[in-house]
Amino acid sequence: MHVPSDTEPRGPQADTVAVVGAGVTGLVAAFRLLEHGVPVTVYEAADRPGGVIQSTREGGYLAECGPNSILESSAKIRALIGDLGLEPRRLYSDPRAENRYLVRGGRPVCLPASPLKFFTTELFSLGAKLRLLREPFIPRAPAEVEESVAQFVLRRLGREWLDYAINPMIAGIYAGDPERLSVKHGFPRLHALEQRYGSLLKGQILGARERRARGEISKQEAPKVSFDEGLQVLTDTLAARLGPALHLRAAVTRLARTHAGWEVTVRRDGAESVHRHRAVLLAAPAYRLAELELVADGAPDLAPLGAIYYPPVASVVLGFRREDVPHPLDGFGMLVPAVERFHILGTLFSSSLFPNRAPAGHVLLTTYLGGVRAPELALKPESELVDLTRRDLAVILGVRGEPTYVHVRVYPKAIPQYELGYGRFQALMEEVEARAPGIFLAGHFRNGISLGDSILAGHDVAGRIAEWLKTGAAGAA
Numbered sequence: 001m002h003v004p005s006d007t008e009p010r011g012p013q014a015d016t017v018a019v020v021g022a023g024v025t026g027l028v029a030a031f032r033l034l035e036h037g038v039p040v041t042v043y044e045a046a047d048r049p050g051g052v053i054q055s056t057r058e059g060g061y062l063a064e065c066g067p068n069s070i071l072e073s074s075a076k077i078r079a080l081i082g083d084l085g086l087e088p089r090r091l092y093s094d095p096r097a098e099n100r101y102l103v104r105g106g107r108p109v110c111l112p113a114s115p116l117k118f119f120t121t122e123l124f125s126l127g128a129k130l131r132l133l134r135e136p137f138i139p140r141a142p143a144e145v146e147e148s149v150a151q152f153v154l155r156r157l158g159r160e161w162l163d164y165a166i167n168p169m170i171a172g173i174y175a176g177d178p179e180r181l182s183v184k185h186g187f188p189r190l191h192a193l194e195q196r197y198g199s200l201l202k203g204q205i206l207g208a209r210e211r212r213a214r215g216e217i218s219k220q221e222a223p224k225v226s227f228d229e230g231l232q233v234l235t236d237t238l239a240a241r242l243g244p245a246l247h248l249r250a251a252v253t254r255l256a257r258t259h260a261g262w263e264v265t266v267r268r269d270g271a272e273s274v275h276r277h278r279a280v281l282l283a284a285p286a287y288r289l290a291e292l293e294l295v296a297d298g299a300p301d302l303a304p305l306g307a308i309y310y311p312p313v314a315s316v317v318l319g320f321r322r323e324d325v326p327h328p329l330d331g332f333g334m335l336v337p338a339v340e341r342f343h344i345l346g347t348l349f350s351s352s353l354f355p356n357r358a359p360a361g362h363v364l365l366t367t368y369l370g371g372v373r374a375p376e377l378a379l380k381p382e383s384e385l386v387d388l389t390r391r392d393l394a395v396i397l398g399v400r401g402e403p404t405y406v407h408v409r410v411y412p413k414a415i416p417q418y419e420l421g422y423g424r425f426q427a428l429m430e431e432v433e434a435r436a437p438g439i440f441l442a443g444h445f446r447n448g449i450s451l452g453d454s455i456l457a458g459h460d461v462a463g464r465i466a467e468w469l470k471t472g473a474a475g476a477a
């Protein structure tokens with residue numbers, strides 16, 4: 001792919017929108033912009049598109065290095081898959097893999113799937129069950145108070161719910177720590193449930209009715225989706241649709257405002273080139289955006305975004321002979337509460353979730369280590385990561401024998417933590433868009449951390465940019 005290598009601004013791209021970053025957010029935005037009739041140029045620093053999404057097929061195993069599945073919670077996600085012609089390659093998770101396990105007392109215990117089972121489960125004490133019945137009578141917090149997830153859960157549900165339900169859930173979603181995450185920014189829907197209904201239980205019931213009326217599905221009920229060759233099928237297909245508009249090994253370093261739009265400086269193979277664009281979408285991780293030089297009168301510096309914490313996470317994918325794993329693996333996976341004092345955060349039963357992830361007679365387990373709970377663990381040598389994982393899997397699932405497949409991937413900066421005070425970053429992003437017209441920001445650091453959130457963010461920001469080009473751009477130039 002070609003990027004001009006001189007240092008002069010170039011004309012041919014002057015009418016296009018620059019997209020910085022070809023992770024799923026940038027790719028979806030670019031694809032939808034093309035559909036709006038807006039030409040795009042996508043600059044990607046790495047030598048492959050997809051960002052943290054990466055699927056590897058080796059010797060009959062299919063490993064996901066990063067995310068494992070998309071929650072199809074919105075019609076827009078279904079529409080994207082349809083528009084890309086990927087319906088024949090889409091896989092829904094096996095309905096027999098609906099069980100979720102939590103580790104208690106060193107053993108995996110199945111989460112109750114119905115209210116009736118909840119009252120008989122050994123996972124929670126009688127005290128915790130009774131405490132749940134009190135929840136609707138706990139008053140809501142004042143709207144202006146920003147609580148951590150831990151403070152919120154302790155107030156509404158008590159210690160056991162925090163330790164055995166919320167702590168592992170936060171490890172599974174954010175690789176995060178409930179003491180540090182902001183309930184308002186990290187779980188805006190939960191915060192809104194309390195503010196609106198005064199109770200999570202009441203809100204669950206009434207909210208579900210309203211969602212059904214709107215034709216939406218909650219994240220708990222949404223089907224889990226992947227593709228025959230893994231999630232990378234989605235980003236590879238998006239990249240193929242962009243064709244020569246996608247420039248790899250092209251890192252954006254500087255954005256300067258001109259009378260007609262933006263000059264975007266791109267570094268490729270040690271050489272810099274400058275390109276004119278009418279608008280720029282910033283869809284790279286926040287710690288990379290913080291390094292960009294933004295030259296525009298009155299626009300704030302992007303450097304403070306570098307303070308958003310992305311802890312390291314290691315993903316250890318192991319294959320085993322079926323007979324070496326006594327557990328039935330009849331579920332989605334298991335999460336490990338911090339109070340259980342294991343090394344691992346949790347394990348997905350990957351070969352139970354989707355077909356063709358392991359050769360016949362074998363299983364595939366994907367385990368995560370590190371996160372905010374134990375960042376130093378994720379950065380240990382690969383052999384130690386595998387040993388720690390095997391030790392924990394031996395105790396919890398009874399796994400024995402040598403692994404038949406090993407794939408380790410470390411993300412030194414994995415998932416942004418929407419911690420207490422995250423509002424200052426959200427406010428900065430809004431200020432950048434207001435004071436640097438034509439600059440847009442979208443992605444996991446702004447619109448929610450899940451893949452589904454990123455797909456919706458890409459879709460929505462494309463609509464915002466197309467609208468701005470029609471109505472706002474003339475006034476701003």
Ligand SMILES: Cc1cc2nc3c(=O)[nH]c(=O)nc-3n(C[C@H](O)[C@H](O)[C@H](O)COP(=O)(O)OP(=O)(O)OC[C@H]3O[C@@H](n4cnc5c(N)ncnc54)[C@H](O)[C@@H]3O)c2cc1C
Pocket residue numbers: 020021022023024025026043044045046049050051052053065066067068069070071250251252253283284285288289313315411414415442443444445448449450451452454
């Ligand atoms: C280990 C792990 C497991 C996860 N599991 C799940 C899961 O199972 N389900 C789920 O829903 N979500 C999961 N997530 C979250 C989800 O994968 C991400 O939120 C989502 O993929 C983020 O996409 P993005 O496009 O916003 O960012 P990214 O994927 O980070 O893409 C940003 C891109 O910008 C590029 N870039 C950086 N700097 C520049 C520059 N200067 N110029 C040009 N390009 C640049 C990068 O190279 C990268 O390709 C997981 C995340 C991780 C790390």
